Amino acid sequence: MLDIRRISTSRWWHKRKNWILFAIFLFLVFVRISKGSLYKDFYYFISKPFWPGQFQKEVILQSSEQESLIELNLLKKDNKRLREILNLQQSSNTNTISAAVISRKTGSWWRQITLNKGSKDGVEIGSCVIGPGGLLGRVSSTSFFTSSVILLTSPESKVGVWLDRIQINGLLIGSGDDYPNLIVYSKDTDIKVGDFVSSSPASTLLPPNIPIGIVKSIDKPSKAKKTAKILLLAKPQAIDWVQILKVKS
Amino acid sequence: MNKFFKKKLSIICFIFVPIIFLWHPNWLGFLGIQPYWPLFWLLPWSMINGSINGLIFGFFLGLILDSLTLESSFTQIPGLILCGIWFGRIRIHSDIFVGHFRYGLICFLGSLLCGTLYFAQILVKNFSDSNFLLFITSVQNILAEVFLTGFFAPLICSQLLRLFKFSREKSIIINLAKK
Numbered sequence: 001m002l003d004i005r006r007i008s009t010s011r012w013w014h015k016r017k018n019w020i021l022f023a024i025f026l027f028l029v030f031v032r033i034s035k036g037s038l039y040k041d042f043y044y045f046i047s048k049p050f051w052p053g054q055f056q057k058e059v060i061l062q063s064s065e066q067e068s069l070i071e072l073n074l075l076k077k078d079n080k081r082l083r084e085i086l087n088l089q090q091s092s093n094t095n096t097i098s099a100a101v102i103s104r105k106t107g108s109w110w111r112q113i114t115l116n117k118g119s120k121d122g123v124e125i126g127s128c129v130i131g132p133g134g135l136l137g138r139v140s141s142t143s144f145f146t147s148s149v150i151l152l153t154s155p156e157s158k159v160g161v162w163l164d165r166i167q168i169n170g171l172l173i174g175s176g177d178d179y180p181n182l183i184v185y186s187k188d189t190d191i192k193v194g195d196f197v198s199s200s201p202a203s204t205l206l207p208p209n210i211p212i213g214i215v216k217s218i219d220k221p222s223k224a225k226k227t228a229k230i231l232l233l234a235k236p237q238a239i240d241w242v243q244i245l246k247v248k249s
Numbered sequence: 250m251n252k253f254f255k256k257k258l259s260i261i262c263f264i265f266v267p268i269i270f271l272w273h274p275n276w277l278g279f280l281g282i283q284p285y286w287p288l289f290w291l292l293p294w295s296m297i298n299g300s301i302n303g304l305i306f307g308f309f310l311g312l313i314l315d316s317l318t319l320e321s322s323f324t325q326i327p328g329l330i331l332c333g334i335w336f337g338r339i340r341i342h343s344d345i346f347v348g349h350f351r352y353g354l355i356c357f358l359g360s361l362l363c364g365t366l367y368f369a370q371i372l373v374k375n376f377s378d379s380n381f382l383l384f385i386t387s388v389q390n391i392l393a394e395v396f397l398t399g400f401f402a403p404l405i406c407s408q409l410l411r412l413f414k415f416s417r418e419k420s421i422i423i424n425l426a427k428k
Contacts (some may be wrong), residue, residue, distance in 0.1 A: 103271045107281030108390050109367055110318040114271070140319040150319045155371050155384065176371065176387030178281070227383065237281055 083208075095246040097121055102146065106237040109176055111154040113137075113236055115244070118145045123244055126205065131242045133234035134211035135159075135199060139244065147244070151236050152180050152212070160200040161212055166190055169200050172212065172230065179216055179229040187221045191228055207245055258416035259294055262409065263306070266290050267313045277401075282390055284397035285360040287314060287329060292336050292356060292402070293410035297417060300337030307333025323370040328363030335359070341410070352406040357399030364391035 012018050031038055099121075103114035117123050119142045127139040129149045137157060140150040150157055157174035161182065170184040182197065195215040201208040216231040269286050277283065287310045295303030311326030318325075339355065341348070368391060371384055 103273060104275075105271075105273045105283075105318075107278060108283060108394060109323070109364075109371070109387070110320065112319050148319055154320065155375075155387070156320045156322065173383065175383045176390055179386075181383045237275070 097123060097244040097246065099123075099147070099242055099244055101236075101240055101242060104236060106151070106153075109155065111151040111157075111174065111176070111236075112140070113149045113151065113242075115147045115149060115242065116145070117244065118142050118147050120144050122246065123147045124246065128199075128206050128210070128245045129242050130210060130245060131234040131236070131239040133239075134213070134232070135206070136234050136236055136239070136242060138205070149242075152232060153178060153236075159206060160203040161197050162200040162202075162209075163191065163195055163197055165192075165195050169202060170197075172197070179231060180213075182215065182228045182230050184226045184228075185224060187224050187226060189226050191215055191218055191226060193217060197230055259297075259413045262290055262412075263294075263310075266310060267317055270314055271317055277397075279397055280389065280393045282393040282397065284401045285356075285363060285394050287325075288332060288356050288359045288363070288398060289402060289405045289409065291329065291333055292352060292359070292406050293413050295333050295336035296339055296341055296410065297413050298337070300334045303333030303335075303337035304330055305333075307331075322374050323367060325363065325367060328366040331362060331366075332359040349403040349407050352410075353399045353403040356402035356406065357395055360398035361391065361395045364394055 097117050099115035099117040101113050102116045105112050113129075113136070115123075115129070123139055123142050125139055125142060127147075129136045129139060135152065137149045137151040137154070138159075139147045141148045152159065152172060152174055153176070154174045155176045157172075157180070159172050161170050161172045162168075163170060163182075163184070166189060168184060168186070168189060170182050172180050172182055174180045182191075184191065193215050197212045197214065199206040199208055199210040199212060211233050213230040213232040216229045219227045219229070221227075266287050266289075273283055275281070291303065291307055291310060294306055307329035308326060311324065311329040314325050314329075336355065336359070339351075368384075368387070371387075375384060
C-alpha cells in the first residue's frame with residue numbers, strides 16, 4: 001500500500017522542471033508560428049549600434065540627390081521641348097500666386113472657394129488652383145480683389161485626368177458630393193482601387209502631372225465606359241492657403 | 250439714423266442673407282452642408298407683406314445668390330419665387346407655440362422644393378450625356394439641407410418675424426405722425 005501511495009505522488013506534472021520545459025516548448029512553437037519575428041526585432045535592437053554610420057548615410061543621400069537633380073533637369077528640358085512640339089500647356093512652378101481662402105462652400109450644390117487675390121494681383125480666369133495635396137479647381141471668375149474657384153467636386157466641373165498606372169486618359173466630373181466621378185471611355189480598362197490620378201499631360205486647360213486623387217471605388221461597367229469614385233488628395237474644407245498657377249499660353 | 254434702422258430693419262436683414270450665404274459658417278453645418286439661409290428671411294417677409302412681395306423678393310434673392318455662385322447653368326430663382334408666393338399665402342398663427350413649429354415645417358418643405366428644383370436642373374442638363382445617374386449620390390445634399398433648415402427655422406424665423414412686425418408698426422406710426 002505504501003509503495004502505491006509513493007508512486008501516485010510522484011507524477012511528472014508534479015515536477016517544476018517539466019513545466020519549465022513545457023513553457024520553453026510553447027515559446028518555441030510561438031516563435032515558429034510567428035516566423036521568428038521576435039528574433040528579428042531583438043536583432044534590430046542589438047545590432048543598432050553597428051549600423052552604417054550617419055556620415056555614410058549623408059554621403060549617399062547627397063550623391064543620390066545630385067543624381068536626382070541632374071535627372072530632373074534633363075527630364076524638364078526634354079518635357080519642355082516635347083510640349084513645345086505638341087503645342088500643349090507648360091508646367092511652371094515659378095509663376096505662382098499665394099492666396100488665402102476667405103470664403104468656402106464645400107458642401108451642398110455650390111462647391112466653390114473665394115480667394116483674397118483678384119485681377120489686381122494678376123489672377124486670370126482659367127488659372128489652376130492647387131493646395132497641399134494637389135489640384136483643388138480652376139478660377140472661374142475674378143473681381144478686382146477676389147477670385148472664385150470652382151472646385152473639382154462641383155457639378156459643373158469637368159477636367160481631363162491621367163491614370164498613370166494604366167496610362168490612360170479619363171474625364172473627372174464633379175457630382176455635388178465629396179467624391180467626383182472618373183469616367184474612362186473603355187469598358188475593359190483595368191482600373192484598380194488605389195490607382196493614382198493626376199492632371200492629364202494632354203490637357204490644354206491644366207498644367208500636366210498635378211496630383212489629384214486616388215481611386216476610391218469602382219462602379220459596375222456600363223455600355224462602353226467605366227466609372228469610379230475618386231478620393232481627392234487636397235481637402236478644400238481644411239485648406240486655408242492655396243497657390244494659383246498662372247495660365248501660360 | 251436710429252429711426253431709419255428701425256424702419257428698414259427687414260431690408261437691412263436682406264443685405265445680410267448673401268453675406269451669410271458666402272460666409273458659410275461650418276460650425277452650423279452638418280456633413281459640410283448648410284441650412285438654406287434665404288428661406289429664413291423670405292418666410293417672415295412674405296408672411297407680413299403678401300404673395301406679390303414674396304414673389305418679387307424671392308426673385309431678387311435668387312438673382313443675388315445666383316451671382317454669388319459659379320454655376321452658370323443652374324439657378325435658384327424658380328424655387329425662391331415659388332416659396333415667396335406660397336409663404337405669402339400663409340397666415341400668422343395666434344398661438345406662439347404652434348407658430349414656432351409651423352415655421353420649421355414650412356421651411357422644411359420650402360427647402361425641399363428649392364433643393365429638388367435645383368437637382369432637377371442638374372439632372373436635365375446632364376440627361377443627354379447619359380451620365381446623369383452619377384449625380385444621384387448628391388441627393389444627400391437635399392436631405393441634409395432640408396433637415397437643417399427645418400431645425401433652425403423655428404429659432405430664426407420667429408425672431409425675424411417679431412423684428413419685422415415691430416419695424417413695420419414703427420414705420421406706420423412714423424408715417425401717421427408725419428400726416
